[in-house]
Amino acid sequence: MHDGRATGTGLSVPVSMRALSPAEVHIWTIALDMPGGAVAALAAALAAEERSHCAALPEAEQRRRFVAARGASRVILGRYLGMPPEQLSWRTGRWGKPMIADCADSLCFSLSHSGSIALLAVTGGREVGVDVERWRPGFAAVAFADRYFPPQERALVRIAERHGEPGGFLRLWTRKEACVKAAGARLGQGLKLPVAGGEVLSVCDPSGRLPGSWLVRDVPVPDGYAASVAAAGSASYRLYSQHWRPNA
Secondary structure: OOOOOOOOOOOOOOHHHOOOOOOEEEEEEEEOOOOHHHHHHHHOOOOHHHHHHHHOOOOHHHHHHHHHHHHHHHHHHHHHHOOOHHHOOEEEOOOOOEEEOOOOOOOEEEEEEEOOEEEEEEEOOOOEEEEEEEOOOOOOHHHHHHHHOOHHHHHHHHHHHHOOOOHHHHHHHHHHHHHHHHHOOOHHHOOOOOOOOOOEEEEEOOOOOOOOEEEEEEOOOOOOEEEEEEEEOOOOOEEEEEEEOOOO
16 A cells, blocks of 8 residues: 555555545545446345335436445445445434444544545544535636635635636635535535645644644546545545446
């Protein structure tokens, strides 16, 4: 394994054979547009409430991608725990943060999906949040930032907009949402978090509305997307990445 400060790296040993520590975060990238047979196999691992939620989605593409994200996450988490994916029992916190029943203290995870990719962050004994977002053409980034972001970030979004760089807004947005997910809070509580800075930064809310602190890193993703991960506290951690594929 290598320190993942600049780029993601592959996991060098099977994840089911090693315990996670709070000093490392594993990022799994899941390509959601997978063959129909793979989607059908993953659907068999979903819980009844997940199937009900999926059935209520209005578009076939949404349903396929939902199954791919949830099913693959179950397979990956099952490998860490040495359990069949269909036997994992998930519960949610007050604002919807997912956790695995009876394992929340030893294995923490966060799932985010946008467009055709999903990211699953996994660590041990430390709350974690991950967010990935695809740029939506026509989104009024400057107006949104002017309303919700701190002054320094408003200026950064305006500069990025002038240079035709939508990633400037997305980078700030995903950092905020990753912190909110790690805290298990509501998104509105994190919009004013100060997250401008380098690729690795310590974040806390000076107003105290969102208690805690997080160490945030940007995550490499394809063009047109931005992603960030946040781990609770200020202790450093190594970041590792791996692409998940059906039958891998």
